[in-house]
Amino acid sequence: MGALDALKGFKVTFKQIFEPRVTSSYPDEKRPKPPRFHGRHVLNRYEDGMEKCIGCELCAGVCPADCIYVRGADNPPDHPVSPGERYGFVYEINYLRCIHCDLCVEACPTQAITESKLFEFSFTDRNDAIYTKAELVVRDDGKPQQLPWEDWREGDDLLTSGWMRATSPAGVADQEGRRHWSGELGYGSRAPERGQSGLDPAEASPSLELRKEEAAKIPVRFGGRAR
């Protein structure tokens, strides 16, 4: 610890001026979301257009925030809504209560409810916070509906019907290289995720090298290095 050590801070801070930025200019551009992202829910349908929900209320039962309200009803014999005996007659999620824990998704026996990657839905009316079945159910092409106050960006509406077990199956702590995603409409099953073993230390902890790598993906006008 010499007297000149106090000056090292000046060198470090000065050097930073010429380093690339990795700040994302959020509203202008968005970073890709992680595959397991928990956004707002969607109610999925089969390829023939039938709804997957059978009105069993397991999701409502498991919900710790008590934000789901479901009422099941018998399928009308001439125009069945779902392939089984019953269907979700009323389905409402209150997003002022939902904590996006994904337990409803795990509880669902038919994979009817999954979470999309949309989290930017700033409704300005408390009534808009309650999403009804008409709003939650996916369109005919399997993609989520867009409500007026929702900010969907390109790619956000992809891969929304799959779900992944949040906890490891009993006895198997190591999930590396295993397929845990349910099959998805139009996408099939996703590739197993890479684990953390054998990870290069430089990659595992944030460092200047990693920052440079990240900066290479960010356009110059936002402070990065990608041209």
Place this chain on the structure above:
Amino acid sequence: MTTAVPMTPRIALVTSDPVFAHGVDLTAVLIVVVKVLLAFGLLLVSVILMIWFERKLISDMQNRIGPNRAGPWGLLQTLADGTKLLLKEDLLPERADRVVYRLAPFLAAIPAFLIFTIVPIGGAVHILGHTTLLQVADPPIGILFLLAMSGVGVYGLMLAGWASGSKYPLLGAVRASAQMVSYEAALGLSVVAVVLVTGSLTTSGIVGSQAPHVWNWNVIRLGIVPFVVFLIAATAELNRPPFDLAEGDSELVGGFHTEYTSWLFSMFYLAEFMNTISWSAIMVTLFFGGPDGPVFHVPVLNFLMPIAWFAVKTFAFLFLYVWFRAALPRFRYDQLMNLGWRYLIPISLGWLLVVAGFQISLAVGAATFGAAVLVALVLPRAFAVGKARHEESGGHDFDRVGG
């Protein structure tokens, strides 16, 4: 550049500006008024740019992007913030002293501008048959005026903290005034060294005596020590990092201006940045030859050359202040007092003696220097011995936090 122009004595007390050389007439007064307005405008624009520059540079140094929404490169961010600030409600705390509470921001902001008025930003110019210096005022007591104004500035902070009727502002004000008063001693002593060598109290005289060579600049002529002491003391005087204990966001919320809102708060903010610019300009004046610098002869634009030199030098100090903020953590209160009283004041006092010695003759100077080195070697040892004895006898240090 020293002005030996005959003047009416009454005017000479206030200014030695050659514009009044032939008495006071309407044009001369108009020129002075225009100069005041120009200086004020210049300072305000510089403040706006400085705030933007500080935010941009500090974010560069912290690997952030900084303001980039309002205007190109976020240049208009300060204007946007200022407009928002002015549109806010003007709150008066219930327990505040009404008059003093409203007076304090002005006591902080006005001296900040007045300091800038004595800074020469260029050489003399000829306009409308008059010759005038590119500085608002050139009082014969310029340096005393500077010290007086920096002293008055303390009242602004002190009274703001006291008049708020709240504990955090009071603590911030106590810190600010204690700090500014302690560092004013070291500041004054290093200025005395400048005055001793230049033999003038006017800023124009000080600048004039440093021309025409870089080797003649006070920073070199005095040995670098008075400049370093002045720089540190001025930073403390400005309450800028690493001496920003008076604001101490993490412990004092915002320091002396915690209770202030809207227009009155913006006055403090303005004062802070005006002071930063003013003191940078003062440092350029006292130690770096002011607008002095190699002049390339360009027709018509010749008079701009000194201004450019002045601007470049001042900018270098502004950069340095932001750099301080990025690189140095805030001092603890006892560290601050230690640095001021135990190091800066003895060093500047000793160096002043050495400078005085060299003014007499080389031999006396060398002898003083030798004596100073000897004392500098013996004193720390004496401190260490005394401290060891004190600890041996089971003595307790004073409460470092409470002072």
